[in-house]
Amino acid sequence: MEIASDYKGLIEFAESLKLMEEKFNEAVQQKKTYLTGCQHPLVYTAGLKSEPAHILEKIPVIKVRRGGSVTVHNPGQLMFYTVLAIDDSNGGLVGHIRKLEKAIIQTLANYGVRAFQHKKYTGVWTMHGKIAFIGLGLKKKCIYHGAAINITNNLNDYNPIKSCGLPEPITRLIDEIPVVENPTIPSPETFFHEMVKIWRHDR
DSSP, rough: OEEEEEEEEEEHHHHHHHHHHHHHHHHHTTTEEEEEEOSSSSSSEEETOOGGGOOOOOOOOOOOOSSEEEEEEEEEEEEEEEEOOOOOOGHHHHHHHHHHHHHHHHHHHHHTTOEEOSSSSSSSTTTEEEEEEEEEEEETTTTEEEEEEEEOOGGGTTTBBGGGGOOOOOHHHHHHHSSSSSSOOOHHHHHHHHHHHHHHHOO
């Protein structure tokens, strides 16, 4: 299966949806997987499991056709979007979630950050809280959407919501890197390309 990857920089959330939907036919007909990395200006999105109680303040929220509840996207957070035919996913939606979690965990390990899958919840966690969030959609026989990984983003932007509907702490890579002299802090773009390498290797 061919894998195409591209990093788009800072783009609006609506543009990322358009980019994914443009790839549906090619993903199915040509058996291609598309991986797109980007960041978004501050925006709140609500998935299919969102409830009014998960939104703690009056804020604009975009409803999205994906799993999960409400979350935030902001600069310094990597969006790792995926588009592929569900028939080409080993294990369907659940298998795709596990693969995303694994790629994030392995990339975090490159920076000395110990992360793990939660026994009950989707996403990636450290001992200090949730560091990566996953929500997928299914449309036209394609899995789309993907993962959000907190790297250097402002965690105060989570205050108006109960992210993913969970009363759990949130963390980011910059706060998880072990205390060493001159630690390496990756940019979202660098983290994206490292995740892509792991994704290509794990086929």
